[in-house]
Amino acid sequence: DQIEQFDVVVIGAGPAGAVSSSLLNKKGHRILVLEKQHFPRFSIGESLLPQCMTYLEQAGMLEAVQASTFQHKNGAAFSRGEEYEYFDFREKFSAGWGTTFQVQRDSFDKILADEAQKQGVVLRYGHSVIACDSVNGERQLSVQTDTGERYQVQAKFVLDASGFGRVLPKLLNLEQASSLTPRQSIFTHIQDNIDEPDYDRNKILITVHPQHHEVWYWLIPFSNGRASLGVVAPTELLSKIQGSPLEQLQTLVSQGGKLAHILAKAKYDSQVRALGSYSCDVTRLYGENYALLGNAGEFLDPIFSSGVTIAMTSASLAAKAVHKQLSGEQPDWEREYSEPLKTGVKTFKEFVEGWYDQRFQNVVFSKKKSASITRMISSILAGYAWDIENPYVKNPARLSTLAELCQND
Numbered sequence: 179d180q181i182e183q184f185d186v187v188v189i190g191a192g193p194a195g196a197v198s199s200s201l202l203n204k205k206g207h208r209i210l211v212l213e214k215q216h217f218p219r220f221s222i223g224e225s226l227l228p229q230c231m232t233y234l235e236q237a238g239m240l241e242a243v244q245a246s247t248f249q250h251k252n253g254a255a256f257s258r259g260e261e262y263e264y265f266d267f268r269e270k271f272s273a274g275w276g277t278t279f280q281v282q283r284d285s286f287d288k289i290l291a292d293e294a295q296k297q298g299v300v301l302r303y304g305h306s307v308i309a310c311d312s313v314n315g316e317r318q319l320s321v322q323t324d325t326g327e328r329y330q331v332q333a334k335f336v337l338d339a340s341g342f343g344r345v346l347p348k349l350l351n352l353e354q355a356s357s358l359t360p361r362q363s364i365f366t367h368i369q370d371n372i373d374e375p376d377y378d379r380n381k382i383l384i385t386v387h388p389q390h391h392e393v394w395y396w397l398i399p400f401s402n403g404r405a406s407l408g409v410v411a412p413t414e415l416l417s418k419i420q421g422s423p424l425e426q427l428q429t430l431v432s433q434g435g436k437l438a439h440i441l442a443k444a445k446y447d448s449q450v451r452a453l454g455s456y457s458c459d460v461t462r463l464y465g466e467n468y469a470l471l472g473n474a475g476e477f478l479d480p481i482f483s484s485g486v487t488i489a490m491t492s493a494s495l496a497a498k499a500v501h502k503q504l505s506g507e508q509p510d511w512e513r514e515y516s517e518p519l520k521t522g523v524k525t526f527k528e529f530v531e532g533w534y535d536q537r538f539q540n541v542v543f544s545k546k547k548s549a550s551i552t553r554m555i556s557s558i559l560a561g562y563a564w565d566i567e568n569p570y571v572k573n574p575a576r577l578s579t580l581a582e583l584c585q586n587d
């Protein structure tokens with residue numbers, strides 16, 4: 179049989195896959211997306227950052243997202259004991275969108291994938307990539323369908339957007355342990371029944387456990403009276419809590435101070451899921467006719483809801499470099515993809531580390547921050563972690579100095 183030929187094959191139809199395939203299709207390249215599952219499918223990662231809106235716009239997908247009924251989001255709120263602080267993303271240092279959405283990922287990801295298809299991207303559900311070889315200066319992929327058929331497809335370039343599937347890192351031996359401490363998360367969707375008058379549905383609420391500063395909860399309200407609720411804890415601490423994942427989650431929520439109060443009438447009516455050791459890294463983000471996008475590259479930590487933003491940023495950067503390569507120019511993948519992507523990842527990483535060692539928690543809850551510093555922090559929390567005009571992006575280590583200033587309250 180003749181082997182099918184495409185300019186680019188994208189593995190996975192999550193946000194990184196949908197955005198990259200759309201951007202390359204717009205440049206006139208012939209794109210095939212292979213997606214293992216059938217959409218809609220569950221995915222975690224429901225709180226977007228305003229920076230995402232730029233990429234949705236670039237990909238011509240923003241209108242479809244806006245036409246849906248997703249929950250509006252304009253900031254992040256933080257609670258610790260009696261302390262409560264919030265960052266309004268509209269008040270920020272960097273230019274750009276100040277609002278976004280909190281989304282049920284089953285419908286959000288389907289909207290993006292549908293839009294990519296409408297634009298002309300070929301997308302096959304239930305098709306899993308199982309091998310990737312280098313043949314005659316191109317990439318040849320082996321695909322297995324969920325009805326058991328196998329076939330091969332050839333592409334000038336492969337983008338791996340397979341998320342935690344980590345297809346190319348596994349097949350090409352690129353996996354590397356993350357330098358972040360392994361943690362675990364338990365999460366579910368609830369009927370939240372929140373009747374607290376002060377509760378702000380337009381913001382994600384991050385709560386710090388009153389006794390254990392490294393344990394934190396997210397509450398991400400949706401527009402339909404439901405919410406995503408999750409807790410992150412060191413694996414060892416979680417293993418000491420008795421019961422099923424549902425019972426563990428409810429035990430921890432009951433210890434959450436104000437959060438327990440807010441969720442007093444919540445109905446736990448959905449599957450509770452657990453995910454551990456999700457932080458991951460790779461030895462390199464690109465190689466011979468391939469690049470890794472989103473979670474297939476590096477995943478840090480859920481604390482700042484940065485995953486989808488990093489995934490879409492990688493999609494946008496890689497699409498530019500692939501277009502250049504397919505147009506006969508040789509892009510400098512290190513300078514044009516890996517380094518710029520890592521600018522934002524490095525910023526988030528410093529803030530993630532600062533969250534768990536309390537430097538950043540102290541900054542968040544400090545009353546001493548000036549308005550201008552608050553705007554710089556708000557910018558990063560809104561996803562503008564690549565704007566090197568921001569002193570905390572240019573030199574993320576400044577966080578330590580700020581934390582010291584804030585500690586002398």
Ligand code: FAD
Pocket residue numbers: 189190191192193194195212213214215221222223224225226227305306307308339340341342343344345363408453456471472473474477479480482483484485486487489
């Ligand atoms: P995904 O969205 O995971 O898509 C990958 C796709 O590839 C899947 O559809 C999968 O079926 C497919 N695939 C896998 N293997 C194969 C194969 N062999 N062949 C073909 N297809 C394949 N991010 C946020 O922005 N906000 C949040 O609030 C947030 N909260 C999080 C909470 C937790 C506990 C965790 C662990 C993560 C969270 N994230 C959050 C991160 C977010 O989930 C991811 O960063 C984001 O989904 C990555 O998008 P992606 O496109 O890279 O991959």
